[in-house]
Amino acid sequence: xxxxxxxxxxxxxxxxxxxxxxxxxxxxxxxxxxxxxxxxxxxxxxxxxxxxxxxxxxxxxxxxxxx
Numbered sequence: 558x559x560x561x562x563x564x565x566x567x568x569x570x571x572x573x574x575x576x577x578x579x580x581x582x583x584x585x586x587x588x589x590x591x592x593x594x595x596x597x598x599x600x601x602x603x604x605x606x607x608x609x610x611x612x613x614x615x616x617x618x619x620x621x622x623x624x
Contacts, residue, residue: 560612561620568593
């Protein structure tokens with residue numbers, strides 16, 4: 558798995574976890590979904606992604622999106 562795939566998988570897990578927590582615990586957990594979506598949007602325009610930086614530091618191979 559490359560950094561690109563790891564970032565998308567991480568974002569998907571965070572969104573699904575947020576929806577589950579919003580259903581089971583409190584609707585305020587939907588703010589996590591908003592944060593993930595806003596981070597993905599800004600990353601699309603700026604190329605800056607904290608999750609990609611973290612995966613790179615962990616030694617994951619880079620893909621096409623985050624070279």
